[in-house]
Amino acid sequence: MNATVLTRLRRWAAPLSALALMTTAALTAHAAPDTIRIGVATAGGGDPVTWGGSPGGVARVNNWLEDEFKASGVKVEWLFFKGAGPAVNEALSNKQIDFAYQGDLPAIVGRSNGLKTKLLVVSGARNNLYLVTPPKSDIRSIKDLKDRNVSIFRGTNGHIVAINVLAANGLAERDVKGVNLDTGSAQAALVSNGVDAAFGGYEWFKVRDQGLAKVVYSTRGQDPSYTRQAALLVRSDFEQANPAEVQRVVDVFVRAAHWSSDEKNRDELFRIWARSGTPVASWVAEFDQQQLALRNSPLADDFIVGRYKAVVADALKLKLIRREVTVDDWFDTRYLKTALKKQGLENYWTAYDAKGNPKGGAAASVAAR
Template sequence: MHTPPTSPRRRALAFLAALALACLPALALAAPPQAIRIGVATAGGGDPLTWGGSPGGVVRVNHLLEDEFKASGIQVEWLFFKGAGPAVNEALSNRQIDFAYQGDLPQVVGRANGLKTKLLLPCGARNNLYVVTPPHSDIKGIQDLKDRKVSIFRGTNGHLVAIKALAANGLTERDLKVVNLDAGSAQAALVSNGVDAAFGGYEWFKLRDQGLAKVIYTTQGQDPALTRQAALLVREEFAKEHSAEVQRVVDVFVKAADWSSDEKNRSALFDIWARSGTPVASWAAEFDQQDLAVRNSPLVDAFIIARYKAVVQDALKLKLIRREVSVDDWFDTRYLQAALKKQGLEKRWPAFDAKGRPLPGSAFVATVR
């Protein structure tokens, strides 16, 4: 039987059809996501739920991401976790969220446990830590915590700083009767005299101002190594499939960081953060004598990298993780650098060395208030 020769036109059509079939998986990967899900390592507060102390709170309250993706038909979902960093890690592991705002220690623990993530940018640096007691307590300083019942929220970014503060005063966790409580539970326990003292953050100023607690220790104004860092990260798989959307998210967070770093916006910034239920007075206390541009900078500088490396080493010593994890290849600054260039912000923030000092040539001038 004679088979007629295939015409050039038919051969071309067959080639194009085969090419289209071969490209189907790639096209599927390139399709934009239906939703962008962001996990926040705090229970949050207000209606709708939000949080403060970070440019991320500005993104949330001002609907900046929702506005960015509205025309694209992409939904933005915010999920808040009372269990803080450890609960966020579980959500990442189960692929329930795409991005996460959380502290340095839980991020390190997640990486050590095999979570495939990329750190995109700091989103709330140099957060302070405090120790509070009931108002009429005889505890005057950290040394007095020996053999006392003390609340520490283990596994969070305040945990390691608490251990460092104890060590600086000749104590370890074993010298205390430690109770592992989240922020809300710790407040209830302190007010009811269920614990003798508690470590925590800015949330304690509200109780202090109500006469229900007193601050007996603060890292504010001390060595920057005694501060906590928070950052925005993304699941590696999501970033590979949706790099364009990751860039847009980073663009929005950098824009919010720029606004949040402007001293002219200090009052307005605290008002926005107060929508989380933490009063303006608490933010004023947390940021007292501190420059917004330092606390809200998105730069991945030598200080940020050094702090993450220190967290890794401290977590290893305390057996919070079983293996060392790399840091240098964890930060993916391509999106950040692109955002800074696009928005003309390449010289917006000062860079700091590993010890938290402005690098030579930095234009940074501290503003004392």
């Protein structure tokens, strides 16, 4: 081979080698993660551990995410946090999880503290709040809580609702002797008369049905602004690096939302959620006279966005956060819209206005944000 030919080969080889290196680097940069980690803001229960009240619990029990990623060799890990939303925020901050299922207030607190996340899909809307007391208590209403020891799980999505319920009845948080207890601790304290009353969710029906508590107040059927919202979030840097995987996760959550919204699945849905340790009877009570599609819709409609904005305003007023945070640019509905289109569900759920009423009385697709 003469010198001229060698020179030409070297000239061709150099850019080809560079291109090969660039291609390899690109493939490495966009390679699927080995593991997808999802943090859930509850201790959960059962074996394997799961939770109820969210379509996400259906995906968990049925291994839909695991099946989705099985062929890709991607492992799915579920992590449950007894410390609820605040503990999930710590895990997000430390990059110990990639996705998070949590309520509105803790998510807002995390955003206020600098956590870079995106809200992807609603997964458990309009959750009720209850006030419970020991069976023989003389407390009959919210107004009777003045100067009483009351359990309020601070930093959770029930915290601000409890404060607003107090305010609607002429009481401020300082008018009660608030005790910050997680769900399990609150139940133990109430049963042993360590507190006079407790705010909480569906988990109290089990205690009530055991004859150890009575429900004296419920937000069900009242102003929807007294309800609590929960959603699936993703770390912004994980989303930017793994958009295909994020889409697949959202696809599964939308599939679960669709299944969980179908009234013919009501009994089976409650049986699935009961695997978390909360009995079927509790879910029957929680969802009494409420449509599944209303509670399990994944839409980030005007009602949901409005509730997050209201929680921001309340959190500022109560000094639970130190600075204003934006909401409109937080919801990233691109993945949701794609999932709805792929599954033919663009008009399946009704969109609601800021006051919680159907928009025009008709179903509507997710608006671009």
